[in-house]
Amino acid sequence: MKKIKKSDTGHEELFCNTAPSGKYSKAVRTKRVYVDEKWCLGCRLCEYHCAHANSSEKDMVRALKDRTIRPRIHIESDEHISFAVSCRHCDEPICVKSCIAGAISKLNGIVRIDKNKCVGCLTCVLVCPYAAIAPSEDGPMQKCELCTQSRTGTPACVMGCPNQAILFEEVTG
Amino acid sequence: MVKEGQQGNRIPSGCAVSAVFQKDGRRRNGEDIIRSIGLMHERSNGLGGGFAAYGIYPEYKELYALHVFYEGEKSKERCEEFIYQNFEVHSLSKIPTRKISQITDEPHIWRYFVEPFRRRLYESQIRDEEFVSRFVIKVNTEIEGAYIFSSGKNMGVFKAVGYPEDVGEFYRLEDYKAYCWTAHGRYPTNTPGWWGGAHPFALLDRSVVHNGEISSYDANRRTIEMYGYKCTLLTDTEVITYIFDYLVRRKGLSYEEVAKVIAAPFWSTIDEQEEAEKAELSYLRNMFSGLLVTGPFSIIVGFSGGILALNDRLKLRSMVVAEKGSAVYIASEESAIRLIEPELDKVWAPLGGEPVLFTLEGGAR
């Protein structure tokens, strides 16, 4: 069920390929955010940059001071390794199939949530294998949309990572 | 007033050069060369001029002709004593000159036809050329007020502070006959005040006239001084002459090979050559890296039986070469050639870094 493919830089990428055969189109060549666990320091700057990018404030202090952040990328770690996880924009996204309100769709290779249609049932949160979806501050679910809707326009986690552990690249094959 | 070359006083200058070479060995007097260099009057400022002539002493052609400047009697005495200790002197005299108003403050100018004592040569276990070159350097560094400015066989340098055409008249060059003439007019940026600093510079039978100012000067000087040479004048011409003496006489390189050292092609050019040529160019450039000359230069090297013209790789100074029959002309400007030879068989400007070499048909006499 899980197929492992290599991207241009050799990073391994986990795809979900749940359809029996040919029901969804083949992988669209789109850039995705990849994390190399070799270099991830678990510093969580990606989380703060993500939260800032998805806020309406230009100044980070005004955006984030005295707030609990709800980033769309989050660090998973133990004492030996850390890794930043965000939506994989799967070839055949389970969340799209699971959404009872039809709020989640895939357009141009990017899985998006229509906030106006989300009814808050949390099904997508449960089914996502990466725990990439979570409720936003004002209710509807939110997840990484590759900063296509954010203030920066290009993935803020990539720009904010101090150790080049997060890359924005196309996948091969 | 610090003398040129003393206490590190280095005087850069701009110049004019000209040369006439007869491939058939026919000897001409100095009138043409004087006119040629005289045409380029504006390139000089009257503070230095000189000539080198080859084949002018056929009756003494086996002897070294030493031309010496003396500032006073004392220097003359000391120097002559040293000469007599080391050489058999066949003839000596003042160099004949003509009194003209444009040339003033001349030192005593003497000429000696000498050969090294056989016994001295045997004792020192060196060849006569090495003996003479060491002697000349020793006199010029150690004997105050004496300066040997020419030391070759059957050739001579004539120089002074003044415009070259005046210098030519002063030395009565119309009375000499040579198969090769080189000439130089100097535009120094300071007042040298001392005749030894004028050009050409000569050691043994090699003379160099040079238009340019080499940026690699000190790198070259500190390299060549490792081999026993002493740069006392701190001029480009001096160091270039020493480099030629070292590479040709002591290392046995041909003139074309010397050009590959001092005007080595760019690495990108070397990379494009065939393997064998590439290896030789890389080898010469690397082994003699301290003798690479950068900065503008346009040199004419005279030697017994031949003449070489060479420009720097970036061709930052002018140089024109022309031929008519057996006569070869080299000058900073074509007009200086046309003045003495209006009709030419061919005329061209050599490429930067490309040596142009002419020798006497049938070798040196």
Next chain:
Amino acid sequence: MGIHYLYPDYEVLRNFDRCIACRVCERQCANDVHEYSVDIKKMAADDTKCVNCHRCVALCPTRALKIVKTDHAFKENSNWSAETIQEIYRQADTGGVLLSSMGNPRPLPVYWDKMLIGASQVTNPPIDPLREPMETKTYLGQKSTKIRRDKNGKILCDCAPQLELATPILFSAMSYGSISYNAHESLARAAQALGIYYNTGEGGLHSDFYQYGSNTIVQVASGRFGVHKDYLNAGAAIEIKMGQGAKPGIGGHLPGAKIVGDVSMTRMIPEGSDAISPAPHHDIYSIEDLRQLVLSLKKATNHQKPVSVKIAAVHNVAAIASGIARSGADIIVIDGFRGGTGAAPTRIRDTVGIPIELALAAVDQRLRDEGIRNNVSLVVGGSIRNSADALKAILLGADAVYIATSALLALGCHLCRSCHSGKCNWGIATQRPELAKRLNPNTGYQRLCNLVHAWTHEIKEMMGGMGVGSIEAARGNRLMLRGIGLTDKELEILGIRHAGE
């Protein structure tokens, strides 16, 4: 103990208006300076642990932090500075030798800053580096001026083995053990990309880096760590380390705590044992012994590789260099007293040795006076801080320069001089995997390449200004330098004239 003699030198200043309590400072400080108090929801800092490495400052996303020198002061005293007093307190506490890292920080003269470079004007045109070739290619090795010809009269082009460099800059020796695997990988990859060389230092060569062998100089130091036949043949050249500028006369010391895993394997010593390099090589007690080692290394590598000898700049460096130039060595490396180190006794680092500018000038002149300058190439280091220093070194007579501190700065070092603690926050001078991770060689090697490219470009601009189109015409070209604010004696030793002359 209830009494505190040593007040922290540096204080962490946090602008609470800007702090968003993201806690990245807390997560990234290896010295546990920062801590988040959950109850009052505020960050706090413990100045006593701060080493002023700037990791937290560099990572803080809102620039809320800065480190300042404490204004807690002793009474003013020109003889007894605060530092001098505190050093005595430390020694009274511990009874130990004071240890320091990196190069001599004392306010002694920096001669690079007192030399000015010439330019050509009017009588001689400067050259435009964008339009004319400007060549920085350099060869290191013995230059023989003997001309031999084959039977056809063609010159025979065999010469002693040479190292070819695209630019006259190399990465100096820093051992694996004193710096991390990732730092070595960055240096090796950058050396390869740039067409120059890096030096293994005395820690041996990790098997993963043999692939960069043609851009590696392998070092043989007094402890002979990691030296075996494959090691000698893996590099492009071999360097015998006789001395180091930061600590002339003594050997190296890497504490057992840093000898773990791959470090231990590469050095060929047991884990946890202190790696102590003896002061002399115990088989080199004289110049003739050195000659023997040079020749045996050449034999072991079939005369295919140049052998270099590295010495510290000390009082009689010119005479020593003269001896080495006659020993068969191809390259002499001179390391000045400002050279860096992972750890050295403070007194030795600060007071032993002489400036590289003077040592270089003296050695180059002495070798020329003796007519043997062509026997060796000269490489100098300790410390070359920018392209102007590098060019001045070449104008004084060097063939190339070694950079180490500059390279580490490019990799992220902030010169906090705490390398000996093994807790380098930048992942450079540490063996702890969680810290070494912070130096990503993909970034590191790129930054090193950027630095050397930038310096090379600047060197070309300065060469163009002088009217010199090829670096070999700048080598030893002392007339292009002028001193400023130097005494007659200093000018004499440097072999340059004063500005205005």
